[in-house]
Amino acid sequence: MAAAANTAANASLESVSVSVSVSAADDMAAKAVQKRFEGLVTVRSKAIKGKGAWYWAHLEPILVQSSDTGQPKAVKLRCSLCDAVFSASNPSRTASEHLKRGTCPNFASTPKPISSISPSSAPAAVTSAPPSPSPAQTRKRHASSSAAVPSSSSYQIPPLAVVDPSRFSAEMVYPSAAAVAPAQPQHLVLSGGKEDLGALAMLEDSVKKLKSPKASPGPALSRTQIDSAVGLLAQWLYESCGAVSFSCVEHPKFKAFLQQVGLPQISRRELAGSRLDARYEEARSESEAKIRDAMFFQLASEGWKSCGGGGGSGVAENVVNLTVNLPNGTSVFRKAVFPGGRANSKYAEEVLWETITGIFSIPQRCVGIVADRFKAKALRNMESQNHWMVNLSCQLQGFSNLIKDFNRELPLFRTVTEKCLKLANFINTNSQVRNNFHKFQLQELEHACLLRAPPICGGEDVKFDGVYAMLDDILTSSRALQFAVHDESYEVVCVDDPVAREVGDMVRDMGFWSELEAVHSLIKLVRVMVREIELERPLVGKCLPLWEELRGKVRGWCAKFNVAEGPVERIVERRFRKNYHPAWSAAFILDPLYLMRDNSGKYLPPFNYLTPEQEKDVDKLITRLVSREEAHIALMELMKWRSEGLDPLYAQAVQVKEQDPITGKMKVANPQSSRLVWETCLSDFKALGKVAVRLIFLHATSCGFKCNWSFSRWVSAHSHSRAAMDRAQKMIFIAAHSKLERRDFSNQEEKDADLFMNGEDDVVNEVFADASSV
Template sequence: MAAATDTTTQTVAAGMELAGDASASPDEAAAKAVTKRYDGLVMVRTKAIKGKGAWYWAHLEPILVNNTDTGLPKAVKLRCNLCDAIFSASNPSRTASEHLKRGTCPNFSNLSKPVSSPSPISTSLPNSAPPPPSHHNPRKRSSSSAAASGSAPASSYSVPPQGVLDPTRFCGGELTYAVPGVLTQQPHLMLSGGKDDLGALAMLEDSVKKLKSPKTSPGPTLGKTQVDCALDFLADWVYESCGSVSFSSLEHPKFRAFLNQVGLPAVSGREFTGSRLDAKFEEAKAESEARIRDAMFFQIASDGWKIKNAGGLGEDNLVNLTVNLPNGTSLYRRAVFVGGAVPSKYAEEVLWETITSICGNAVQQCVGIVADRFKVKALRNLESQNHWMVNLCCQFQGFTSLIKDFSRELRLFKAVTENCYKLASFVNNKSQVRSSFQKYQSQKYGYTGLLRVPSMQDYEMLNFGPVYVMVEDILSSRPALELVVLDESYTLVSMEDPMAREVAEMIGHERFWNELRAVHSLVKLIKDMAQEIEKERPLVGKCLPLWDGLRAEVKIWCSSNHIDEGPVEKVIEKRFKKNYHPAWAAAFILDPVYLIRDNSGKYLPPFNLLTPEQEKDVDKLITRLVSREEAHIALMELMKWRTEGLDPVYARAVQMKERDPVSGKMRIANPQSSRLVWETYLTEFKSLGKVAVRLIFLHATSCGFKSSGSLMRWVSPRVNMDKAQKLIFIAAHSKLERRDFSCDEDKDAELLALENGFD
């Protein structure tokens, strides 16, 4: 340090002597006085460090502050090496007493005895401004030359310049460092590791500082209650993330540094999979059990039976069983891990076992099941064996199955699939055409890539999911494809390849593009309706209006695309009959939401919107759901309901709507009113009321907890299945509690799409 500071003094003094004479300006005279004061303080500090002066000089360092305009010294300051605070140099002893002895400095801990050891070693980073050269350095520069070279003033240092990188010592690929103090008594030290030694030197400095000042600046201090509460919140987040946060990531060094920064102890993944997991599971399970006991009846929702990739480890291998309560609450029950095709009998046994595990012998509490379509036989068997049950197929699954129906039964879909497959395969596989296509892609869109083509298996099985992606790619690439067939290189290819001529004719024909748009728009229409169903999770009374709405939209589609309605309607009716259940019609009639005001002002059930077969289904279902003794009473009450309906004031109260603040759509203000009006106001309908309150709350979709791919990491031979069940239960219970039916992976994809400017 002495070498470095003496050099500064000598350099400034030399510069002043060279530049100054009898006619020196006032600024230069003042700078000379400041320099003299600086030299004196440096000399005093140098002696003190050697044990011949006051103790506080080990922590206080003189520095020069230069004038930004002239570059000449304008003041002398003292810097605290422990906390980098800056003080006036007029009275060092007073500064030491007030800053060090009185505890103002947060890093000064030795208050009782003088410190004779050297100050901590500091590294000088390559991009930091070098300090003034030493008195002992033969390569002296004047103050004017230092200013010309852009040297930073001493006050701009962020690190005390005690370890000095001397650029004048660079030769032969080696760097020379001046490191004063007890580590060396020589003015310069060759660090054999070169620049990489700077990191090690910084670590050594930190070690010295820790030894000298063990009581560093304390972080935030939390009480035991606060720590426990914070760790509980952390555990909730980890469990409820559905596998997105791995337990091993809790031991990541950066995460541990974060915990330390906010005053929390380090945690381990093992801690979160032990007693804490058991406690969280028991808490969630007890809450779920209490809510089920409080309800008079419930419905089982079962999702995941429809295997897409048999034997794979996707989400299709996890069957989620959920309990729907009359008040609109959904509670997670259990997970069943399956692989490959599931026998109908096995599904039936799992569903019945779930029911009995909830209500024991009082199985009439379970009034129905809704499941994605795996084997209708299992649902029908359970319904026929238990007359009070209503077992439904999922409407979301029914709508998405329509797309496969169209791809298999409509000639338009088959023609579009075949043409797109030819075009995409030819463009991707023909090198000259592919190069031309990617050239125009780059010009038009700023990126290049291949058209996404379905596998041969998907193509032959008419799996329209991958086909739809291919159709989207071709539609969006139309401008580039039209330029490709006009390119001179394509003309040369067409002379030899008949497929090239066929593809060029296809691209140039407007009929091809019209058919492509028609297929794409119909599939998008159904996909959008299915996504709305998945999001809204409609009740069973909404089923008939949903299918009527689909028919109306498809009718408009046929008209706008000049397509014969007959074959399309036939496909829809076939799928409708596969999914139809008499409960659709009965709930539609009994739910006050769908009452219609007639000319007399009465609000009556919409029997006129049912077919004769559906009217008969209503009678049959109601008589099945009540005892034999009550059957004729229930039918009489149904006739009264048909002719009298509901009081207009109550009907309007049930049908009252409000605007959803998120979607902006008008929605029923209180969905529970439909059931509550039967239980509290329509008390004269004793038998029919029992059917109504059990029927109209039933969900028409099995969509509930949506498992993610990351969650399936817990499902493997290496994982304890008991722990996996608990983890899934906690995650699902939390998401259903928040009514969050989305998947985190879908949210991330949507967020990234928005970040990239996609709609």
């Protein structure tokens, strides 16, 4: 009896706890809804006073309350013209789709009299056909339709007659004198509709020009200004690298724009002909001058991953970019290669060697290669045949492949992926459950969409590119999923569907959500490091610290989610050994940036951070990179470097850091100091110095210029035309040369994606930001 009473009491306490937590969550959600409603009301009040967007005059925020609790559950927008109700997630988009596109049946107004139209707003007769009134113009006319007609027009002539369409019949009737000048203001109605307004404005504009024939159009551009403007326009088109089509310069609106600003028309043939050739020759001469000034260089090669079947989907992606990295920190584009299909290791080796010998007749000036694929064969073959070369695989690919290793070798990844695939496919395919899920999505996230699920390949393996997106969708919609499986309608589905019962139990299980969060967190951890590597483009000396940083973060992840460290660390170490190169250890030791201050005040190389095998790698690499006669001298100088290091004052100067204004992180103030110290202050190290200056400037990543998707598709479509491919080479060269000069390694498609992800109203965001700061 006592045990039964205790069990009942515990059950009662648990139910009370659950209800309290649910009630607290509902209160927080209601407060968030109320806060958003108040923000929208504030924005609308400002807009009505003329300090916000025009559409707030027609859109009114309303608060939807729950019929059960009476608390706010959602914010909607109501159109004051037709009483339609919309989601409040994106007011500007609602205005565009409902008002501007004519969906609202009542968003129309009669235009104001032509005599009140400013002559500056009338379209010029010399440009193009007059466009239809814009929504903004229609709105202004609606606001001023009740205003009195001015006593005289802007052109000092009487207002034109108001035309009544009922007058037009089979027999033409001419208006009386009284109709010509009505005493009361009337709406202007023309036989051709609103389209006549533009023609009528052009008529009055012609009258004005006839009355004032000496009117000056304004100061004209000089020939120098015109040539400079057209040249800048052409360069912008080239540097867009296919994102903007040459055909756009022959668009009527673009021609009208050129005429409005006083520029001559430019043909696409001129852009793709003489101007393109001249700009290409100019960029090529600048690049070759920079390469000639350098004593040695590194060749970076990116794009082999797509050509080798590592994710490419066709010819459009098969663009291999070859870039020259110089000791002074600059990069110069060399050329692009279009393999047109799957490229093997031998072909890659031939392309790389042909590029090296094409830059200089002396191949010894190329001290190394970094590429995103073919490490095992092409790079190692070339390194073994040319003892002075250091050929590296791209660190970006090494870290990215680590995610695939986790997915393939960690049982936790496979389990979570399979469960999430089952959940996503069931929700997406069962119409009754999907509709119910979308209802709760609208309540929680203010939008409804399917869960992204990657395709299954070969019956078992899953393409991991889309797994992170699927996990992210499920985590984001966790509350909606919980509500969906606890709904009464879901119980009805479970009666006849065992998959529904399995998915319901899965969603209710807190262990599933804990495992899902763990996998999502580990992928995010690696992806963030990959993104940082892509932005910072580290040098080879940074490789060992990067992997050590990864190990520390992985150990922290294991502790947080109670995962055994052993299997995870073995996966990381296996990938580390696969990507490791002895140059990592040698550059880490020789770069003054990583010198450590000991107890005596000396700044010494960090040999203590190397394993015994890595110390041997340093000796082997140094002796390989120098001649046989200098090998023993280089090893003696290495011992001296190990015991004496660098003067503390110069070591501190090399390691000075400053805050990056963009990322906010601390970075080295002068990255070239490491190399310059060896060439000046450490000139006594004759043999070792030759190795150091060649090693520490090497890049560890091959990422650089990226072609736009539109340009890649264009290349694919014209790959069999010699003239088209010649133009493609020139355009890529110009665009890459400009981007590398600006040190702009961003991608236009990514910029556009970031822009369109921020779909919220800017004014709303400002209001919420102010509220949160208070």
